[in-house]
Amino acid sequence: MTNTRWIEVAAVGTLLTALGAALFVPPEQTQGDLARMLFVHVPSIWLAYVAFVVTLIGSVAYLRTRKRRWDHLAGASAEVGVLFTGAAIAMGMIWAKPTWSVWWTWDARLVLTAVMFFVYLGYLALRRAIIDPEVRARRAAIFGILGIVQIPLIHFSVVWWRTLHQPASIVRPDLDLQMDSPFVAAMWMAVVAFTVVYIALVVRRMDLARLEADLDEWLATEQTELAESGITAPRLEEVHDHG
Amino acid sequence: MSTFWSHASAVARKDLRAELRTGEVLFVIVPFGAVALLLTPLAVGVDTPLLERIGPGMYWMVVLLFGVLVALRQSSLDGRPQRDMQALLGVDPAARFTGQAAATGLLLLVFALVLGPVAAALYDPSPSGWGWLAALIPLVVTGLALLGTLAGAITGGLGARNSLVPLLVVPLAVPLLLAATQSLEGLRRGEGILGWLLLLVAMDLGLAVIGVLSARPLQETSR
Numbered sequence: 001m002t003n004t005r006w007i008e009v010a011a012v013g014t015l016l017t018a019l020g021a022a023l024f025v026p027p028e029q030t031q032g033d034l035a036r037m038l039f040v041h042v043p044s045i046w047l048a049y050v051a052f053v054v055t056l057i058g059s060v061a062y063l064r065t066r067k068r069r070w071d072h073l074a075g076a077s078a079e080v081g082v083l084f085t086g087a088a089i090a091m092g093m094i095w096a097k098p099t100w101s102v103w104w105t106w107d108a109r110l111v112l113t114a115v116m117f118f119v120y121l122g123y124l125a126l127r128r129a130i131i132d133p134e135v136r137a138r139r140a141a142i143f144g145i146l147g148i149v150q151i152p153l154i155h156f157s158v159v160w161w162r163t164l165h166q167p168a169s170i171v172r173p174d175l176d177l178q179m180d181s182p183f184v185a186a187m188w189m190a191v192v193a194f195t196v197v198y199i200a201l202v203v204r205r206m207d208l209a210r211l212e213a214d215l216d217e218w219l220a221t222e223q224t225e226l227a228e229s230g231i232t233a234p235r236l237e238e239v240h241d242h243g
Numbered sequence: 244m245s246t247f248w249s250h251a252s253a254v255a256r257k258d259l260r261a262e263l264r265t266g267e268v269l270f271v272i273v274p275f276g277a278v279a280l281l282l283t284p285l286a287v288g289v290d291t292p293l294l295e296r297i298g299p300g301m302y303w304m305v306v307l308l309f310g311v312l313v314a315l316r317q318s319s320l321d322g323r324p325q326r327d328m329q330a331l332l333g334v335d336p337a338a339r340f341t342g343q344a345a346a347t348g349l350l351l352l353v354f355a356l357v358l359g360p361v362a363a364a365l366y367d368p369s370p371s372g373w374g375w376l377a378a379l380i381p382l383v384v385t386g387l388a389l390l391g392t393l394a395g396a397i398t399g400g401l402g403a404r405n406s407l408v409p410l411l412v413v414p415l416a417v418p419l420l421l422a423a424t425q426s427l428e429g430l431r432r433g434e435g436i437l438g439w440l441l442l443l444v445a446m447d448l449g450l451a452v453i454g455v456l457s458a459r460p461l462q463e464t465s466r
Contacts, residue, residue, distance in 0.1 A: 063460060118414040125410060129403045135464040139397045142457040146393065146415060149449070153418055 004203045011193070011200040018193035021186040028183070037095045039186060043194035044088035045113070049151055051081025051198065052120065059144030062137055068213065069206070071137035074144050075127055076205035078120050080198055085117045112154040119147045133213060247338045254334065254342025259349065261320055268313050268350045269357075276309040276354065277361050284365070291367075298366025299427040305362075306355050307387065307420050308413065313354055314391020315408045317347040323400060326462070336458035340392060344454065348388035355380050372430030379426055382443040386419045387412075389450035396454075396461045418446055 018039070028035035058074030061067075092110070093103045104110065123143055130136035262268055283301050284294055321329070321343075329339060359376070362368075394411045398404040422443045426436040 112417065115414045115417050118410070122407070122410040122414060125403075126397065126407060129398075129401050129407060132464075138460050138464045142393075142453070142461065143397055143411065145457075146450075146453060149415060149418065149446070153421075 004200065004207065007196070007200040007203055011197045014189075014193035014196045018186070018189040021189045025182045025186045031099065034095060034098060035183075037091055039190040041088055041091040041095060042187060043190045044084045044091060046191060047194045047198045048081045048084040048088060048116075050195075051077045051084060051202075052116070052148060052151060054202075055081065055120075055123075055144045056148045059141035062141045063145075068133070068137065069210075071133075071141065072206045072209040072213075073202070074141065075124075076202045076209060078123050078127075078144065079205060080201045082117065082120045082124060083201075084194075084198070085113065085120070089113060089117065109154060112150065116150045116154060119150055123147055133216065247335055247341075250334045250338035251342040251345065254329075254339050255346040255349075258317055258320055258343060258346035262317075262346075262350060267316055268354060272309055272312050272316070273354055273357050275312075276305045276358050279305050279309065280358065280362055280365055294366050295368055298362055298368040300424050301366065302358065302362035303383070303420055303423045303427075305358060306351075306383070306423075307416055308409075310351050310354060310384070310387045311391060311409050311412050311416075313351050314347050314388060314395060314412065315405065317343065317350065318392055318395020318399070318408075319404070321399075326399070330462065336462040337455045339462075340396065340454050340458040343395075344388050344392040344451075347392055348385050351384035351388050352381060355384055369431060371433075372427070372436075375426065375430060375436060378440060379423055379443075382440065382447060383419050383423045385447045386443060386450060387416060389447065389454055390416055390419075393450065393454050393457070396458070399461070418442060422446075 022036050022039040025036075027033050054077040055074045058070045058072075058077060062070035062074060089110075092113075096105070097103050123140065126143055127136055127140050130139060280301060283297075287293065287297070330336075359380070390412050391408070394408045397411065398407045401407065422439040426439040429436045429439065
């Protein structure tokens with residue numbers, strides 16, 4: 001098992017620092033304290049994108065090299081990506097209720113983000129449905145490549161459609177930041193913290209996947225040995241005992 | 244004709260012949276789709292202007308959701324013995340994928356063409372830009388056929404296949420649905436739809452490339 005303790009310590013440390021920064025910035029002019037939710041919502045969705053791109057990279061690398069660790073990376077990253085997507089949707093809904101007066105609205109970016117969530121739930125369901133690790137890795141890799149189609153569509157949805165969701169505030173083509181510097185600094189700290197948390201979760205999940213694979217292999221060997229002992233001819237002394 | 248295309252054509256003809264014998268798409272899935280179109284007004288309320296407005300969207304929804312059934316049905320034609328036999332006969336996996344997708348696409352085209360007049364009769368949508376449907380419908384059904392065939396190959400031989408395929412296909416088919424509905428909406432407003440058509444072409448090409456490239460690794464896992 002990989003020694004991941006230092007990544008986990010770093011994850012907790014950066015999270016606490018980001019939390020402090022998020023609480024330290026003054027309330028936003030129009031939204032007040034509610035704007036602090038964006039320090040969770042924005043990094044969550046960014047990390048979800050990163051996670052699904054890593055799933056794509058792991059899938060392509062697995063198909064090229066057939067090394068199991070790439071499959072573990074793709075699967076682990078997708079699981080964490082689904083978690084972050086769920087967090088981003090939940091935080092967005094909580095933020096939307098006091099801001100837009102509704103939990104949910106039929107906005108292109110919201111709907112497409114929810115669709116992305118279901119695409120990768122499908123990916124995870126596919127992985128669970130296949131028992132053979134080799135078959136699972138190969139089929140999941142192909143679906144992992146297919147799944148990435150949604151991401152550019154979601155990102156450009158606010159440009160292509162007139163939507164309620166605001167366009168990008170930080171990463172903009174014109175490099176014109178739409179936030180004051182304390183907010184930008186706190187946002188970047190949150191992004192760094194979420195990135196370290198993502199790495200820690202993926203590394204730990206990959207360790208678990210490796211252990212699961214070892215366990216499956218051991219169980220398969222055990223079962224083979226049991227089956228072999230089941231068909232061994234009775235020993236001579238046993239016959240004598242009964243006789 | 245090269246071996247690849249003759250194999251693909253043979254696989255497509257085999258699948259179409261199977262449909263001709265059973266008539267499952269034409270006599271089961273098409274009526275099922277028509278029933279869905281018929282029942283929707285009961286669910287949303289009999290408001291004629293509203294129905295005129297949502298008619299095209301409902302049509303594409305039914306094509307997408309029931310089209311998955313067509314794709315699922317087609318991809319379940321080949322069991323393991325059939326796949327092994329085709330492999331032993333030297334059928335290129337990519338040719339098999341192409342043939343299956345072509346047969347599914349043709350059946351989906353029939354499905355969409357039969358349901359079109361049904362939707363038009365029931366919802367009476369505005370007739371602006373109907374000529375564009377000649378380009379839109381083939382592009383959408385091609386994408387759906389490629390996606391359905393790919394999902395069918397990915398889930399081949401799995402117990403949960405019937406529930407997995409819709410979960411895998413429907414969210415990934417959202418760009419097809421968006422392009423189709425936004426095109427008709429654009430035509431209604433008198434706007435150009437070239438961008439949406441290009442999105443459909445790009446999606447179809449991308450799916451075709453992924454399908455052909457993944458055919459061999461998928462065949463290896465199905466043995």
